[in-house]
Amino acid sequence: MELRQLEYFVAVAEEQNFTRAAERVHISQSGVSAQIRQLERELGAELFDRSARSATLTVAGRAALEHARAVLAAAGAVGQAVGEVTDLIRGRLTVGMVTGCTITPLFDALAAFHRAHPGVELSLLEDNSDRLVEGVRAGTVDLALIGTATATPEGLDALTIISERLVVAVPAGHPLAERRRVVLRDLAAHPVVCMPPGTGLRTVLDRACAAQGLRPVIALQASAADAIADLAARGLAVAVLSESMAARYRDRLTARTIDDVETPALLALIWKNAHSPAVRELLAHSRQAFAGTEAG
Numbered sequence: 001m002e003l004r005q006l007e008y009f010v011a012v013a014e015e016q017n018f019t020r021a022a023e024r025v026h027i028s029q030s031g032v033s034a035q036i037r038q039l040e041r042e043l044g045a046e047l048f049d050r051s052a053r054s055a056t057l058t059v060a061g062r063a064a065l066e067h068a069r070a071v072l073a074a075a076g077a078v079g080q081a082v083g084e085v086t087d088l089i090r091g092r093l094t095v096g097m098v099t100g101c102t103i104t105p106l107f108d109a110l111a112a113f114h115r116a117h118p119g120v121e122l123s124l125l126e127d128n129s130d131r132l133v134e135g136v137r138a139g140t141v142d143l144a145l146i147g148t149a150t151a152t153p154e155g156l157d158a159l160t161i162i163s164e165r166l167v168v169a170v171p172a173g174h175p176l177a178e179r180r181r182v183v184l185r186d187l188a189a190h191p192v193v194c195m196p197p198g199t200g201l202r203t204v205l206d207r208a209c210a211a212q213g214l215r216p217v218i219a220l221q222a223s224a225a226d227a228i229a230d231l232a233a234r235g236l237a238v239a240v241l242s243e244s245m246a247a248r249y250r251d252r253l254t255a256r257t258i259d260d261v262e263t264p265a266l267l268a269l270i271w272k273n274a275h276s277p278a279v280r281e282l283l284a285h286s287r288q289a290f291a292g293t294e295a296g
Helices: 003-015 018-025 027-045 058-092 105-116 128-138 184-186 198-211 224-235 243-247 277-289
Strands: 092-097 121-127 144-150 157-164 166-170 190-194 218-221 236-243 254-257 265-271
Touching: 003 018, 003 027, 003 058, 018 027, 092 105, 092 128, 092 277, 105 121, 105 277, 128 144, 128 265, 144 198, 144 277, 157 243, 157 277, 166 198, 166 224, 166 243, 184 198, 190 198, 190 224, 198 236, 198 254, 198 265, 224 236, 224 243, 236 243, 236 277, 265 277
Parallel strands: 092 121, 092 144, 190 218, 190 236
Antiparallel strands: 144 265, 157 265, 166 236, 166 254
C-alpha cells in the first residue's frame, strides 16, 4: 500500500463522499475510487459500503481508519524532522536591529548561532522600530530588536530586554541641571533633541506630551544616542534619552528622570514564527546573551 492510498481513504472516510474527497485531495473522483479499490484488494476487504448515497465505513474500514491516520501523522512527523534539520543546515535568517542601538549582546547571540549553525545565512539590517515591526509581521524579517512603548506589539511574540524611564540630559550650568525634580512641562519650555518618530523612546515621549496637551519644540532629531548627547552637550537642545543611554554620558551631561512620565521605554526582541527551528535556536542564544540585561 502507498501513503497516497491511505490519504485518499482517510479523506473519503471523513467526507463520507467520494466527490468531496476528490476535491479535497485535488485529483479526479475516478482516481480516488481506483486507488481505494486497489487498497481494498491489497487488504482483502471492502472499506466502504457503497450501497447508500454516502460512503460509510464498513467494520473493516472502521478498524483501519485510526491506523491510517497514525501512519499519515508519522509520515508528516518524519518530513517535519527532516525539514527542521535542513532549515538549520541551509536556512536563512533576516535579523533586524533598531537604528542607533548600542546593545551588543545581540551580536554575541548572532556569533554563537553562527558557530553552532554555520550553514544558515544571516542577514542583519537596521531600521526604525515601526518598520521593523511591520517587517516581522510581513515575514520579511524573522526576528528584530526594537525600541517600543508596548511590551508586546499586536500579533507578535516579544521578550523585553530593557525597561527604563525617560530622562532629560543637559550640560552643567543648564537650568534643568539645577533642579532636583523635572516634569514634562519643564522640558517643554526648552528646545528638545531626541530620536525620530518610529522609535520606542519617541513614541513614549509623544504619548506623554499628548496626554498633557503639551507640544514641545523638537528642534533636532538623531537616530544615535551619541549624536543626541553631542548636540545636548553643545547646548543646542535638551536631550531626551533612556536611563542607560544617559548614563554613558555622565562625564558631560547631567541626567534627571522625567517624574511624570511613568511609562517606560522598552527594548525588546520580537518575532512571529516561533515554529521555525532557526528562529527558536537564535532565540535560545539571544536569551542566554541577554541574560544579564533582561527585564524582570
